[in-house]
Amino acid sequence: DLDEDLHQKIATEMNLSETAFIRKLHPGEDFAKSSCFGLRWFTPANEVPLCGHATLAAAAVLFHIQKNTNSVLTFVTLSGELKARQVEEHIVLDLPLYLTYPQVLQEVEELIKAAVGDMIVQDLRYSPETKKLLVRLSDDYERSVLEELQVNAQRFLSAEKMEKVKGLILTLKGNASGKHKGHDFYSRYFAPWYGVLEDPVTGSAHAVLSSYWSEQLGKKEMLAFQCSHRGGELKISVRNDGRVDIAGQIAIVLKGNLTF
Secondary structure, three states: OOOHHHHHHHHHHHOOOOEEEEEEOOOOOOOOOOOEEEEEEEOOOOEEOOOHHHHHHHHHHHHHHOOOOOOEEEEEEOOEEEEEEEEOOEEEEEEEOOOOEEOOHHHHHHHHHHHHOOOOEEEEEEEOOOOEEEEEEOOOOOHHHHHHOOOOHHHHHHHOOOOOOOEEEEEEEOOOOOOOOOOOEEEEEEEHHHOEEEEOOOHHHHHHHHHHHHHHHOOOEEEEEEOOOOOEEEEEEEOOOOEEEEEEOOOOOOOOOOOO
């Protein structure tokens, strides 16, 4: 157990999009044997209610480093109970699915201008539960346009006066032909409100994107790609119970000990 203020201090020191803290729920439990744990996520600036990427990392450490023998792990979090399971080379996260609703352009016009300039916006949605704004760029654009877009996310803070938005998703329909065929949609995600200028691969954003693109494409099984510099692929399965399975692959790249 850590002193409460240490969570934020460590996350600020790590300076990654999120740092995850796994804790035993009861004394005497074991990281290798227990199937249920507490989980919290902190950005360099504050605690957040949901982070898919760090949940994937937490499950990876329990499965691969602690050699946890359970087939399914349950995490008790600010977003309720989240489950993670191993399926071949992937870890599958069971996340909530968040609906989006049409957003009036005038309310967020300055923010969109700061994000994409004069690019053509095809659709605009808002997720009230997550405070994420989804900006769909015109289907006429290629993936490369989204990848090469220079975004100064720091400007979002002064452009968004209503304190309605806490995360901005740029998304683009996939291309059935061309060299990147196979992906149903692309995205980039920015959350300077949480001290994250751009997140590399974002499970929580895909909990929003999954409901939107499932409705738009008429599909429940989708393959997505987040186009950051450290981007990644996500396998998505929208379920009938109002949740979504998001699968990704993991790599353990660093081990160490904190001293304080």
